[in-house]
Amino acid sequence: MDFNYDVIVIGAGHAGCEAAAAAANLGSKTCLITMDMNKMGQMSCNPAVGGIAKGQIVREIDALGGYMGLITDQTAIQFRILNRSKGPAMWSPRAQCDRNKFIWAWREVLENTNNLHIWQDTVEEILVENGEVIGLRTQLDVTFHAKTIVLTAGTFLNGLMHVGKVQIPGGRMAEPASYKLTESIAKHGVQYDRMKTGTPVRIDGRSVDYSLMELQYGESDFHKFSFMNTGSRQLKQLQCWTCYTNEEVHAILEKGLPDSPLYNGQIQSIGPRYCPSIETKIVTFPEKIQHQLFLEPEGETTQELYLNGFSSSLPLDIQIAALKKVPAFRDLVIYRPGYAIEYDFFDPTQLKHSLESKVIKNLFFAGQVNGTTGYEEAGGQGLIAGINAHINCHGGTPFTLGRDEAYIGVLIDDLVTKGVDEPYRMFTSRAEYRILLRQDDADVRLTEKAYQLGLAKEDRYNLLKTKKEAINHIIDFTKNYSIKAALINDALETLGTTPLKQGCKLIDLINRPQITIENIAEHIPAFKRELDKISERKEEIIEAAEIQIKYQGYIDREKMIADKLARLESIKIKGKFDYNSLQSLSTEARQKLIKIDPETIAQASRIPGVSPSDINVLLVLCGR
Known part of the structure; x- marks a missing residue:
């Protein structure tokens, strides 16, 4: 066996599986190292995927060409949309899964992925030369050489379980902990701490x-x-x-x-x-x-x-x-x-938005080792880390997502900008652009980006194009089709809404809360014929079109706010200032800016302890 790889992923949990699959599918020679091949994609806690804001992340992983959504659908034993009583920005899919079938579905994917090898072993040491990762050494005393490494060790780093006064070393019940690895990373200056979950x-x-x-x-x-x-x-x-x-x-x-x-x-x-x-x-x-x-x-x-x-x-x-x-x-x-289980994690403010370490070049961190909790948060990070590990090997611009583009973007920006003082869990309230980050349009937001990368394949991209064309056709029809009051008023009364006094466009009726595309189409034969032309995914397309029609005003307003703030994202400040010498900044701001070293003014504005007046100082110094 050849022990030289482009990308090595340590740990086959939800982050590691996505990272390994992404890097291999993009063309990197990849190795996934796991303690137990029978536990790949193990659901360590509840046998469920998704939930509030987490479901949106899974749909984003899928839209980007990841596997968590596909495997969840394949192994689901119950599916629900949460928050249906609220607006579509809050709708969140959640599924109960068959725990064992979920593992074997992941294993089948990984074992049949081109460019991907799997090695069962425990990693004990990261090998670093001149501040750059070059490989690792395992418990079997095998040395692997790698251009990049992605660490996704979950709760296994010096893991210790507690049941009352009983303490059991381990990363999960009946599974051994990983020792020495934390220390081999920390000796190079990477800071770590302890977290617990249960x-x-x-x-x-x-x-x-x-x-x-x-x-x-x-x-x-x-x-x-x-x-x-x-x-x-x-x-x-x-x-x-x-x-x-x-x-x-x-x-x-x-x-x-x-x-x-x-x-x-x-x-x-x-x-x-x-x-x-x-x-x-x-x-x-x-x-x-x-x-x-x-x-x-x-x-x-x-x-x-x-x-x-x-x-x-x-x-x-x-x-x-x-x-x-x-x-x-x-x-x-x-x-x-x-x-309860205690384990080591690494301060995520030591990472770039690509999830590469600022301290050790070509070493990436993803999942619970970054202080997060949840399969979905781990999977999203793993996907981004795997993509960027591949890019580091073969050249290209780091792949990152903005806060207005994906919940995954919100998650990573929160981690690297704010750090964590408790296990980080995603909520819709953490995203300032919730109406832009709905579960129904993750493919519209992200699949073209993944297609340009080469991660989303032609079949996925063609499905997106067909869906967008069908949605636009429905919306255009409703904008142009005129309704006469005399022909629709009986139907409107049946549907519990006020009759028309004069004619209007169909889109104006659909904007009423009592009206849906499907219930009004039953009374407008021409509209029903147009909808019947949709041969595949009809319900999904109609729902997406209806959301766009009913919430267009909110969507446009949020886009406008996002565009304004994007101006601050364009002002690069990394490496421009010696913050210690800027006495016009508050002491706390100087300390935080030195620690985080933000890429842009916008990121600086999100650092806790950096006030609006500090941002104004930086803008003045930038000549803005």
């Missing part, structure tokens, strides 16, 4: 009284993650269930707090605010008498269930005793308890 108990479904829980069904319409023509869902569709904790549960949990690693000082590292453990919930919200729990199937045929909302590191006996006070779990049997 996972809930896994329940034997045969011990649950489902009659005491509420059913939560999935949806069976046209929505899915991938923009490709993947057909209908392949696996049996299952339901989830919901129930609640109660005061008896909380009383037992409170008794266990002195033995909780979170509260007795056993865990000192940074924990997640937005996905808190059950013990954190009862301490933070003492007035709440119940917390909602979601019981989710782990697969199409397994009895293993995931209890979403009950993440915990409390002692095993406390977890079981508390859960048995939930009526549906009175006869509870579990497969394993919840646990």
